[in-house]
Amino acid sequence: MTALLDINHLNITLRSPNGPLRVVRDLTLELNRGEALGIVGESGSGKSMTALALMRLLPRSAEYQATSMAYDGVQLPDLEDAQFYRSIAGPRIGMIFQEPMTSLNPVYTIGRQMTEASVARGLMSAAAAHKKAVTLLDRVGIPDPEDRMSQYPHQMSGGQRQRVMIAMTLMLDPDLLIADEPTTALDVTVQAQILDLLDDLRRERQMGLILISHDLAVVAQRTDRVAVMFAGELVEQGTAQQVLYAPQHDYTRKLLAAVPRLDGTPGRPAPATPRVEDVIVARDVSRIYTARKGLFGPKRDIKALDGVSLSVKRGETLALIGESGSGKSTLARILLGLDHATSGEIDLIGRPIDQIPPTERAAFVQPVFQDPYTSLNPRRRLSEIISRPLMLRGERDSATNLAAVKEMMERVRLPIRLLHAYPSQLSGGQRQRVAIARALVTRPKALICDEPTSALDVSVQAQILDLLDELRDQMNLTTLLITHDMAVVHQTADRVAVMRNGRIVEEGTASAVLSHPTNDYTARLLEAAPRFETV
Amino acid sequence: MLRYIMLRGCLAILVAFTVSLAAFLLLNVASDPAQAIAGEDATAEVVETIRARYGLDRPLPVRYLDWLGGVVQGDFGESYYWHKPVASLVADRVDETLTLAFSALAVTILIAIPLGALAALNPNSWIDRFALGVAVSAQAIPNFWLGLLMIIFFAVTIPIFPVSGDSTWRHFVLPAFVLGSSSVPAVMRLTRTGLIEVMGADYIRTARSKGFRGWQLLRRHALRNAILPVISVLAVQLGQKFGGSVITESIFAINGLGRLALESILGADIPTVQMLIFVFAIVFVAMNLLADILNAAIDPRIRIG
Numbered sequence: 001m002t003a004l005l006d007i008n009h010l011n012i013t014l015r016s017p018n019g020p021l022r023v024v025r026d027l028t029l030e031l032n033r034g035e036a037l038g039i040v041g042e043s044g045s046g047k048s049m050t051a052l053a054l055m056r057l058l059p060r061s062a063e064y065q066a067t068s069m070a071y072d073g074v075q076l077p078d079l080e081d082a083q084f085y086r087s088i089a090g091p092r093i094g095m096i097f098q099e100p101m102t103s104l105n106p107v108y109t110i111g112r113q114m115t116e117a118s119v120a121r122g123l124m125s126a127a128a129a130h131k132k133a134v135t136l137l138d139r140v141g142i143p144d145p146e147d148r149m150s151q152y153p154h155q156m157s158g159g160q161r162q163r164v165m166i167a168m169t170l171m172l173d174p175d176l177l178i179a180d181e182p183t184t185a186l187d188v189t190v191q192a193q194i195l196d197l198l199d200d201l202r203r204e205r206q207m208g209l210i211l212i213s214h215d216l217a218v219v220a221q222r223t224d225r226v227a228v229m230f231a232g233e234l235v236e237q238g239t240a241q242q243v244l245y246a247p248q249h250d251y252t253r254k255l256l257a258a259v260p261r262l263d264g265t266p267g268r269p270a271p272a273t274p275r276v277e278d279v280i281v282a283r284d285v286s287r288i289y290t291a292r293k294g295l296f297g298p299k300r301d302i303k304a305l306d307g308v309s310l311s312v313k314r315g316e317t318l319a320l321i322g323e324s325g326s327g328k329s330t331l332a333r334i335l336l337g338l339d340h341a342t343s344g345e346i347d348l349i350g351r352p353i354d355q356i357p358p359t360e361r362a363a364f365v366q367p368v369f370q371d372p373y374t375s376l377n378p379r380r381r382l383s384e385i386i387s388r389p390l391m392l393r394g395e396r397d398s399a400t401n402l403a404a405v406k407e408m409m410e411r412v413r414l415p416i417r418l419l420h421a422y423p424s425q426l427s428g429g430q431r432q433r434v435a436i437a438r439a440l441v442t443r444p445k446a447l448i449c450d451e452p453t454s455a456l457d458v459s460v461q462a463q464i465l466d467l468l469d470e471l472r473d474q475m476n477l478t479t480l481l482i483t484h485d486m487a488v489v490h491q492t493a494d495r496v497a498v499m500r501n502g503r504i505v506e507e508g509t510a511s512a513v514l515s516h517p518t519n520d521y522t523a524r525l526l527e528a529a530p531r532f533e534t535v
Numbered sequence: 536m537l538r539y540i541m542l543r544g545c546l547a548i549l550v551a552f553t554v555s556l557a558a559f560l561l562l563n564v565a566s567d568p569a570q571a572i573a574g575e576d577a578t579a580e581v582v583e584t585i586r587a588r589y590g591l592d593r594p595l596p597v598r599y600l601d602w603l604g605g606v607v608q609g610d611f612g613e614s615y616y617w618h619k620p621v622a623s624l625v626a627d628r629v630d631e632t633l634t635l636a637f638s639a640l641a642v643t644i645l646i647a648i649p650l651g652a653l654a655a656l657n658p659n660s661w662i663d664r665f666a667l668g669v670a671v672s673a674q675a676i677p678n679f680w681l682g683l684l685m686i687i688f689f690a691v692t693i694p695i696f697p698v699s700g701d702s703t704w705r706h707f708v709l710p711a712f713v714l715g716s717s718s719v720p721a722v723m724r725l726t727r728t729g730l731i732e733v734m735g736a737d738y739i740r741t742a743r744s745k746g747f748r749g750w751q752l753l754r755r756h757a758l759r760n761a762i763l764p765v766i767s768v769l770a771v772q773l774g775q776k777f778g779g780s781v782i783t784e785s786i787f788a789i790n791g792l793g794r795l796a797l798e799s800i801l802g803a804d805i806p807t808v809q810m811l812i813f814v815f816a817i818v819f820v821a822m823n824l825l826a827d828i829l830n831a832a833i834d835p836r837i838r839i840g
Contacts (some may be wrong), residue, residue, distance in 0.1 A: 085746045090745045104738055106738070118746040152835040
């Protein structure tokens with residue numbers, strides 16, 4: 001039996017101003033029908049480039065050569081464009097991309113985008129395609145699929161769009177599915193549902209699956225074989241068991257060591273002296289948004305927060321977990337003074353937040369946001385970015401500001417030579433360090449971190465989490481950590497609050513909540529979290 | 536959607552009246568209309584007679600409200616020069632200008648959009664450079680000069696088209712080309728950048744992965760997104776065609792609104808000038824309104840909050 005996919009000695013070269021860049025070197029892979037292959041590695045390791053080469057989607061500046069790149073015995077590079085697009089892209093090889101917000105065309109309805117490929121190919125009638133699309137939307141867990149067909153992408157959340165994307169790819173019944181970080185944008189419970197669906201399809205239809213991910217836990221759970229890529233090379237390949245539990249290559253070991261684990265005692269050890277001083281206190285906070293259904297529909301109230309009370313004590317890390325839409329980020333925005341509560345009170349170190357002027361508030365609480373690629377101004381140098389909060393407070397003495405900036409850069413371990421660099425010259429991990437340095441330069445009492453590591457690779461994530469931990473001890477920082485990653489909670493939190501539908505459904509010490517959840521929803525979240533030990 | 540259109544419509548009317556007020560003030564305050572009608576060496580007595588005859592001795596607010604009252608009823612006053620109602624003067628000549636403006640817009644669209652699209656699909660190729668050359672030249676060459684060149688080449692040296700006049704469609708070919716070419720650079724460059732941006736978008740990659748390519752990919756996924764900014768700019772360009780027709784109509788002796796504007800300015804025919812400014816403003820505002828509505832119809836993100 002010929003393998004479904006057989007890649008031999010694939011090389012991909014990018015033309016760049018500094019000469020050609022070899023992004024994939026000598027890659028050899030094989031995949032059989034019904035088999036799942038995981039490709040792991042950090043960003044820039046060549047995982048996605050390999051997939052794009054298969055789909056003829058490489059950027060113009062890239063070229064590839066391979067001694068063999070065969071799909072079901074057919075050499076893909078030999079096919080004419082017309083033949084490739086007609087017979088391979090879509091009905092044979094389907095691909096799911098990692099950017100759910102931008103991967104759907106904003107001006108066409110979900111229904112049209114889902115059905116067009118099969119109708120244009122003459123595979124089925126418009127009515128049959130519509131029916132199939134509704135069934136698939138239902139299978140990927142989109143509520144009211146019939147109604148959703150006439151909606152536009154901007155009316156859906158990121159997670160929903162990703163599910164639409166997955167359903168759309170499945171419309172053409174591909175024999176090989178390439179999923180590039182398919183669940184990175186999704187909550188754990190949805191993630192588990194999507195991965196289950198892909199598993200089922202693989203069994204039902206003997207579909208081959210290539211799962212590209214930086215999440216080792218997902219890969220460990222869902223694939224038969226794992227390939228580890230580093231700097232364009234395949235450094236290790238083998239069964240999931242072999243690679244993840246008996247790694248041969250140093251890089252694989254390093255990668256594995258960096259993964260936050262869900263085993264062992266959860267949470268951090270209790271401090272020697274109990275923490276007493278309340279830094280952030282929220283009492284019965286509600287936030288109500290008013291929205292309209294349709295153009296002329298009646299007004300509706302949406303309770304983003306519904307009577308939330310919590311307190312974070314000095315030196316403590318409180319992890320706030322829950323699915324997207326549960327109100328975590330709304331709460332963070334209100335605590336930062338970026339939004340106002342409809343009712344309820346918020347105190348920062350005993351003072352109501354409304355009475356603290358914005359310039360002063362910066363010394364109490366500072367944010368670190370999720371996306372280090374977009375939250376830094378690309379036209380400012382690091383020195384300006386980090387000193388900005390000081391300038392805004394009216395501290396204009398450039399010598400002291402520079403000293404403060406340098407001190408912070410040292411604390412977050414950014415080399416001082418980067419002082420005059422622009423964000424575009426930095427890696428994702430370095431950018432997040434910049435964001436942390438900027439947050440800490442005013443010496444705030446509290447940090448609010450909204451998914452600070454979810455855009456980063458595992459090994460970088462571990463470094464950032466360690467850094468936050470260390471800074472917390474050094475500066476006696478109070479941290480509110482918003483995350484959907486249970487393993488991160490497991491590793492860094494003192495206490496945990498679980499949010500759902502704008503309410504806190506469970507709160508307690510990390511070890512209590514993670515080991516013996518009393519709430520059904522918490523139990524489900526924990527159950528759905530990908531982990532190594534269940535392989 | 537309906538609310539959106541009504542809101543924009545009200546805004547449009549407001550803008551039109553602001554323009555009319557500005558025009559009125561400019562015409563009546565910046566110079567003395569009675570003096571202008573009478574001529575430079577008229578005696579004070581003649582000027583006073585004229586002032587009284589046309590009611591120019593009344594206070595400004597009264598005259599503006601009087602004019603406004605007429606406008607609401609469709610009465611734009613009587614021309615000092617032709618001694619006919621201004622509205623009928625404009626109505627007589629609007630056909631020529633409409634023909635010229637729309638054929639010029641057609642020229643712009645037919646040259647700029649295909650050229651911009653070809654340039655976008657083959658960036659940095661010879662066709663892209665050629666398109667850039669066309670854009671730079673069209674931008675650099677003034678209308679009146681291009682008009683004269685056209686007349687020399689295509690009416691005198693090789694007499695394919697008539698030199699001037701407006702009696703047949705052949706008379707409109709050269710003027711439409713001249714007037715249309717001035718908008719080519721803006722529209723072409725916008726089409727090019729818009730399409731390049733769209734072709735690099737993630738949803739185009741998605742469409743490719745579903746097996747769409749070439750013309751199908753363009754038609755199904757790229758054009759509708761890329762056309763959005765172009766529509767807005769085309770609306771402004773059409774407005775400019777109306778205003779820009781002053782020069783082109785004079786060169787080619789087309790008896791349209793542009794020429795009427797020129798003649799009435801030279802003849803100090805204030806009611807006519809005033810109505811023309813008002814009409815040009817309305818056209819501009821209406822075109823922008825139309826573009827907004829079209830954009831909303833094409834882009835659901837605008838249409839559905």
